[in-house]
Amino acid sequence: MFILLVVSFLVLAHLYMWKRLVADTTARGSTARRTGTAALVVLMLLTVAALALGTGVDPAIAQWFAWPGYLWLAAxxxxxxxxxxLELPRLFLRRWAAKEPADDEPSGxxxxTVLxxxxxxxxxxxxxxxxGYGVSVAMGSPTVTRVPMALRRLDPRAEGCRIALISDVHLGPIIGRSHTERIVELINAERPDLVAIAGDLVDGEVAHLAEAAAPLADLRSTxxxxxxxxxxxxxxxxQQWIDHLPSLGVRPLRNEHVDITHNGGTFHLAGVNDHTAYQWQDEGDVAAAVRGRDPGNAVVLLAHQPRDLPSAVDANVDLVLAGHTxxxxLSPFELIVNLQQGAVAGSxxxxxxRMYVTRGAxxxxxxxxxGAPPDITIVELRTT
Structure with missing residues (x-):
């Protein structure tokens, strides 16, 4: 149903684009109109293919339609x-434009048409x-942002613990092993005490992306x-990724928490399944993630979506680390994101x-x- 809705929207939107870019600018029956129409149809089909097939096809094949399809989506x-x-100035100029004869009259x-x-x-x-600008930013190196976060219940001995937070890597037909290697290099250079991956690591199956994810085994932290x-x-x-990631030294947190003892001080690191996981009978449950906690210890909750914040507040969590947004x-898309998630990026x-939302790596x-460069965040825990 979702794919059907997206395709329907794309068809209607491309009809509008065809009207403004092709029909209004070319003569009926001309070669230019036929060429423009064909180009829009091909680009729309490439975009639909990228959206519908990008996660289920071998990236070596999918890249051939993902690159042009997704670039066209941004354009x-x-x-x-x-x-x-521009519809507004066009509206004001309609009377001026209507004074001229049609294109097929001999006056030119x-x-x-000029408008x-x-x-x-x-x-x-x-x-x-x-x-063009956005490609240079997206394909460049993620920025490293260092953020101090004061937690009311943090054991003073654990102060200074540094968490490298990444999210939304989206390994797939466009992002591959070289980007993972770059992320690992940047994180290791920061010498973090803990690495937290807040979901959307992959867009594809283990069989296709194991090689791209392999450098995660080189992550180093306390x-x-x-x-x-x-x-x-x-x-x-x-499930295949839940089973595979431990072989890379990455521990999934599945509505559960672990104790982190740093310099003699302990806090709880909890993790919750994605907010939409109930659709796959794998529902996220913040209450279950913190069940059995020591009420005297601080809790840091790793959650993919900021929408888990209300549940975190109810569960008396000290800090939520999230991504997803x-x-x-693509600015100004953050306006819609904020309406849906209640947060975009930052503290x-x-x-x-408290909550910190990373822009994703x-x-x-x-x-x-x-307007939203890729990001790796180093969160330093502090006492209030």
């Missing part, structure tokens, strides 16, 4: 936004600029590497519970990031 996004913004190109071509040109320049599922693990067959990835505080879909 389409900015083309649509720009064209919609009409004002209406349409000008709008199309502006939209094309804007979209190309955003996508207390080890921990993982919780994101929604994309469930699209890819989550990508910081919006939040709700009563006695990779990207989903388009290899494009605008």
């Amino acid at each position: 389409f996004f900015y083309l649509a936004i720009t064209l919609l913004v 190109v009409s004002r209406r 349409a071509r000008g709008s199309a040109a502006v939209a094309g320049v804007v979209a190309t600029g955003f996508v 207390h080890g590497t921990f993982f919780v599922t994101g929604n994309h693990e469930y699209y890819s067959g989550y 990508h910081g919006g990835q 939040y505080e709700f009563g006695d519970t 990779g990207f989903w879909g388009p290899p494009v990031r605008v």
Whole structure:
């Protein structure tokens, strides 16, 4: 049903794009119109293929339609936004444009066509600029952000414990082993005490992506590497990754917690299954994740989605570490993300519970990031 809705939306949106970029700018029956129509159809089909097949096909094959399909999705996004913004001046200029004869009359190109071509040109320049810039950011090295977080119940002896937080790597047809190696190198250079992977590590099966994930075995920290599922693990067959990750030295936390003793001081590190995991009969349960805790110890909860914050507040969690949002990835998409998640990126505080949301170390879909560079966060625990 979800795929059907997405495809229906894409078809309708491409009809609008065809009207503004092709029909309004070319003569009926012309070669230019036929070429433009064919190009839009091909690009739409590539995008549908990338969305529908990207996680189930060998990345060596999927990359051939994922790259053009996802790049077009980003370009389409900015083309649509720009064209919609330009609808307002087009509305004011309708009377001016209507004074000219139609294109097929001998007087030449009409004002209406000039206006349409000008709008199309502006939209094309804007979209190309955003996508070109966004590719350079997305494919570049993640930034390393260092964030101190004061916890009310943290044992003073555990102060200074440094957690390397990553999320949303999205290994798949575009992101592969070299990006994992770069992330591991950046984390190890920080000499963290603990590594936390907050879900959406992969977009595909173990059989296709084991090699891309293999460098995770080289992560080095005092207390080890921990993982919780994101929604994309469930699209890819989550159980096979739960079974595979321990072979790389990564421990999944499945609605449970472990004790971390740092310099003699102990706190609980809890992990919860993804917020949408109930659809796969693997429901996330924050209460179960902290059951049996010592009420005197601080609790750090690893959760994929910020939407788990209310449950964390109810469970008296001190700190939530989350991802999922990508910081919006394609600005101004963060406005919608904030409505759906209640958070986008950075630090939040709700009563006695604090939350930090990372922008993610990779990207989903388009290899494009605008206004939301990829991020690795070093969270340093402190006392209040």
